[in-house]
Structure formats: structure tokens, C-alpha cells
Amino acid sequence: MTNLAVTNTFVSGAIITASGHNTNYSDIVNYINNRNTAVASWDGVSVASSTIVPLTVDNGTGTQNIFEVLDNGAGVLVVKDGGYVDMAGQPRVRAYRSSNQSISAGTGQVTFNAETYDLKGEFAAGVYTAGHTGLYLFTATVAVSIGATDVIQLTLIKNGVTAVAATFVPAVSGVTPSVCVADIQSMTAADTMEVSLTCTNNMTVTGTEFQTFFTVYKLA
């Protein structure tokens, strides 16, 4: 905490000098001006108004950032010149299957076993666990080898109970179809999401980073 303090407290009966005043005024001027030029920082700022916009930030004709939000010095949200917003701290995951995975007839979890990124460490053992309540975008794409007459279902499973979204694709002989699913879901902290495949026959999931993957992003 760095609060304003003036150097001199005057004592009754003592001579009050001009320099004593000047020092105190300098204390005040320097304190305020250092915060006006951002040489020093306020410990906290709260702005409230019921009539005017409480907080306005303008970078004028400059090209520097307009607003920087830092977590212990590291930028986590930046409003750049022109209004572009970077949210470097927003939770995000991209997991993928690095090697082929066999899934027996019926339903089985797609075990994404590698990560392209997982900013907050929220993905483990094929399961995403939301660290914070909010609105999330989920997508999953799975390349799978199945029989020519098989029909498969790709499902997002929330909290291990019910499919939240599902898709089906009939197989075509001689190709490895990709199935994908996407939805926006409201999640409470500690909610989980995972991906499963269902087929009446055995399946082989193609394990490559660009064909079989699961992405999560906190939208709001």
C-alpha cells in the first residue's frame, strides 16, 4: 500500500514556515502527478456513477494498447489499438489422439492422450473438467475406420450421465470418415465433458493430431 502522506504536521505555537508548506504541497503534487503519468500506480480504483460513463479509456491518435490487464505482471487481457481484444488467460484445450485406438462394439470413450494446448491444466485422462462457471464452446472431430454398413454416433457426455450432443454418420466402404460435433454449453465449475463413440461393431479411431481432436474454449 502506498498512500499519500505529507511530510510536515504543524505544531501549535511553532513557526510555520513557507518551506514546510512547500514540502507538503510537493508531496501532494508528486503523488497525484506520478499516478497521472502512470509512473506510480493506485493500489485500487473504484469508479461509480449513475449518470455518466464511469470509466473511459482513450489512446487518442497513438497506436499503443488501450487497456492492459496484468496478473502479476503478465498480460492476460489486452485491448489493443483499434479495439482488438486478446484474452491470453482464457481457458482453452485442444487434445488429440496420438495413436490408433480400438473401441469394441458398443460405446467407448475416445481417449485423447495428447495435448496441443491446455492453458489451465483442465484436461486429463480424456476428460475436461471446467475450472470456472461459464459458457463454453465444445467441438470434437474423430476419424474412424468402420464397416461399410456401420452407423456410428459421436457423443459429448456431460458429467458422465447423458449425451449432450450427438451425431451420426453412415459409413462408406473404402474411406475413413470423420465425424464431428459442436455445441455451446453452460458449465458449472467442476462439470466434466468427454467424448464417446458408439457402434454396433468394432471401431478403430485414427490417431493423428489433425484428424482426431477435442477442443474447448470458455466463451463467457
Added chain:
Amino acid sequence: MSTLAVTNTFRNGERITAAIFNTNYDDIVTYVNDRNTAAATWDGMRSESTTTVPLTANQTGTADIVNLKDNGTTVFQVKDGGIVTMASYIYARTYLASNNVRTSFASAKVAFDTPTQTTQLFNNAGVATIASAGLYMAIANVAVFPSVSNTSFTLNLFKGVVGSSSSSNISRTVTRKVSGVSIQTTRMVEMLSLAQNETLTLEIASNGAGYTVVGGTQLTYFSLLKVA
């Protein structure tokens, strides 16, 4: 409004005591420090610079970094670690509750009839009306069961305006033909720039005979989120 004021105004010819000076200094110090610690609020703040970043908020502990409030309710929050939460997002989701049998292949509206979110854009007939202009992410998933093999399906997204009967097809997704008769999903993922009072309606068409649109919140749904 709570502006800075000092207690004592000096007058020519009057004796000025140490206590009077000290009181005025205390007025200034208290006013500034109450705002430095956020014990009191500024009435307004405008930060402007063409050379330095006008506003920087740095949290060195684990408290929230930024809270924006509307009459005391937090509407935008940057938590420790940079996690952004926007409490007042516009998000709507609706789904088709039960199967809908189509005897014609012609393009016809998917009558999503069960909105599920508090913030509603969809009516019970599956038409979304935009309440706030902006950029929207749209995700639609429609499960169908064709009556014959080699059927392909087309999703058409139409945009109109409240009060007008005309609309235009602004997005189209076509699925491939399928040998055999089985349930399949058609899907659309889009980013749309939409104005207030514009409407969205999703239609589906096939190239063959009749089919069934399969109902269920997991299978046939339409999600709409304002992202900017």
C-alpha cells in the same frame, strides 16, 4: 458526487493556526487515500494518452483483477489468472422435442419448439429474433432419417426482418448422399453479422422422398451466441 473540498478557507487579516493547516492537509490526504484503497469511489475517470498505455490494472495477489458492475451486479469480470467471465451474454438454445415426419422433400422450416435458456431469442416456432446487433456464432444440428437410400440433405439458414414476409438464404450446408437408410446428422457452424430485429429461420430440404426429422435435445438443436 463527492468532490474534494478542504475545510478551511483563509481570510486576509485573520490568524491562521497550525491546526487549520493540518485539517486542510488531512482533508486532501483522506480524500486521496480513500480512493487509492478503493474505500471511496471516483465519480468518473477518463484516461487518455497518445504515448503510454492509458489504463493498466495489475493484480499481484489472487483477488479479481477487474470487476465491471451494473448497479452493483458484476457483468464483466477478469479473475486471477486472466479468466474472463461475462455474466450478461446473449445465448439462446432451442431444440425439436419430438419427431417431425416430412412427406415432401421441399425446403421447410425446422420447427424448433423448446427453448432452453433464460435469455431467449427463439420463439416456440423456432424463429430467432435478434435483440441486440452484433456478431453471432450459430451452431445447428439436425438429425434426419430418410425413407430411401441415396438421400442428401441441405440446411438453409434464412434471414428476415420482423414485420416483413421476405427473407433471404444466407447460409447453406449440404450433406453427401448416403447409401442405405439410417439416421444421419446435418450440421451448420456459422458466424453471422446481425442487426436488431433481424430474424433467423433454419430450413431443411432433401433430394429425395420424405424423411423424418428426429427430435431430441441431443440431436436436433440450434444454439446462438452473441460473441461481439
